[in-house]
Amino acid sequence: MSRAAVAQAPDPLLDDRVHDLAKQMNCPTCAGRNLADCPTDTCAQWKDEIRAQIEAGKSERDVLNYFQDRFGPTVMQEPPREGALLLVWIAPVAGAIALVSAGVWAARRASARKRLSPMPPAIVSEDPYVAALEEQVRQS
């Protein structure tokens, strides 16, 4: 088997590593599309570059850093957990906790009000006899 044929032989492990890394990145030209799933020429080139860097012995972190350094943080599916972008991670959690807490508080308050609410006013009968009798019972 020639050297060229060996170099072009499929390598499922390498394919998996390329796919795993591409899954963590965005297609640079189609908004919101994953690099791994995008069939455009641009994405094919980026995946070739990932493959070449892995074959050159770079770690997965190195490859991701290369793309981030060269093209900016928007190439990543997940925003970096540093600087101002840390807010992307903190804000939803803080917001969810605040909303759940507010909901629990409102529910407890409504429940407490229900327990403390006074007796409904007595229904006054139209029958004068019954009305007098009820009044007598109320005063007793």
Next chain:
Amino acid sequence: MTAQTQPAARNRKLLIGLAVVAVVAVAGLFAAGMVLSAQPGKRPAPGSPAPDFTMPLYEGYRAGFPETIRLSDLRGNVVVLNFWASWCVECVKETDALEAVWREYKDRGVVVLGVDHLDTEPAARNYLEGFGVTFPNGIDVQQQVSRAYRITGVPETFFIDRQGVVRRTVIQALSRAELAAEIEVLLAE
């Protein structure tokens, strides 16, 4: 204050606190979104100063310029700033024309400057080599140049006069005649 009003006041404060946290959380998300999609300023319209930038040039495609080129250092020259990418089908139509006007006008105070947008280096080099490009070409690191010029895609070309003012923007592939006509107008001023 009665014993009943104290917990009520405390609850009210708690609710206000939670509301503040929720508002801050939403504002934080909004701010982070702004940071992620940040594009400084507006797209430079004709008549407005061309945003300055520095850009590393591909080795072998520096045309006598330093390793990192600064647009403001080109003041006094007419600059044809061209955004391109190797994967861009339309760019193929104008690369020969850009190279031709570079060769024709480079000694008359014209700089054709290529900005490689969202490209990998091997693909970009193949492209430049394939077209026999000799005009300076650089890497748009972190998309800083394309963000400053707020390009909508590639190819896109900005004609910048000798005073560093954007005079015309073209969002399509240009022919040699179109490029030469615009350059002649700016050289005649």
